[in-house]
Amino acid sequence: MKILVINCGSSSLKYQLIDMDDESVIAKGLCERIGIDGSKLTHQPAGKDKFVVEKAMPNHTVAIELVMDALQDPEHGVIKSTEEIAAVGHRVLHAGTTYSESIIVNEDVKRVIRECFDLGPLHNPANLMGIEACEAAMPGKPNVAVWDTGFGMAMPEKAYLYAIPREYYEKYSIRRYGFHGTSHMFVSGEAIKFGGLDPEKAKVIVCHLGNGASVSASIGGRCVDTSMGLTPLEGLIMGTRSGDIDPAVVQFICNKEGKDVNEVLNILNKKSGVLGMSGGISSDFRDIENAKKEGNHLAEVALDAFIYRVAKYIGAYTAAMNGVDAIAFTAGVGENDKAGRKAICDYLGYLGVKIDDAANDVRGKNAVISAPDSKVKVMLIPTNEELAIARETKRLI
């Protein structure tokens, strides 16, 4: 069975065609600059050369048509007809409080995605366009929505409610949702399997550390807390996002700089994090690390603060679960930065966490990186959101 996974951003579209018999990737690709001059599709069939199409993509419908053409291209394609695709799985950002489980798309699901445009203003409209484009390109083919907020919906009220007047939750569903849900679901599940942990009771903390970064705590695969909130701005220090901050800072900057709330929120989302703290060096963690190695103090402080905040969240989530069996690192920084993993774990000696330096010298595969006598199993688990979406899609159809 072949499943197509689609992940639409506001001006991009990523796809993977996955053979669910062995969960291998048959082809993957990326459409960039949708709706902007200079659009381009890069198609990568497994084991063959890349294929680039430079054609105008005024919207996601045209992008999907070009993806279908690339998949069926006589020379670079991997299928003869779209009949070979059993279903399409879509990453959809936000379902508000309506859905937590993945679902086959119908008119009601599309209505909910539309109603949540103000909760996910960049992603939900693009996600809906992707679904409608697939419906147009492949009439009758099942489309499945896998929610980025789905995993976090299992949080108890004490974790998801903000301490603000109740009416705002009741009127506008203002609460903590959590994001990177497919990644946290996938990695916590893999950590339980790979670590040989009790699937019903295992207490797992997943550190998804990439350009966007979040931590989750789950017991038996059910989320009990996660660091992102109503939007992805809450929680850890990220590439460009501030993470947790006193909301009075917003008012202060507005007053001092003559900016409005939207402008300051834009600064907190796009110009803060390690980019802002380092004085503008970069949002890319490798650049920050290189600047630190060259003796740049601001880069060093930005990295120290990033690591410190991750360690604080691990401490908090250990308390939330009254213990922790495993900590799993994933995403760009979590999977590649062994020094960062070690620095975070150096804060956790009080939990009996011990890293094995030789085992920690690893990337790109599931691995236990803690010493045999560590009280908590620490693991590297590469995330695979596309596969998680494909598995959900297969399960539903």
Ligand code: AMP
């Ligand atoms: P993601 O958002 O998951 O794609 O992660 C992207 C981030 O991972 C970027 O900031 C990269 O700089 C970072 N990254 C990738 N490789 C490394 C590495 N070896 N050391 C530190 N950061 C890395």
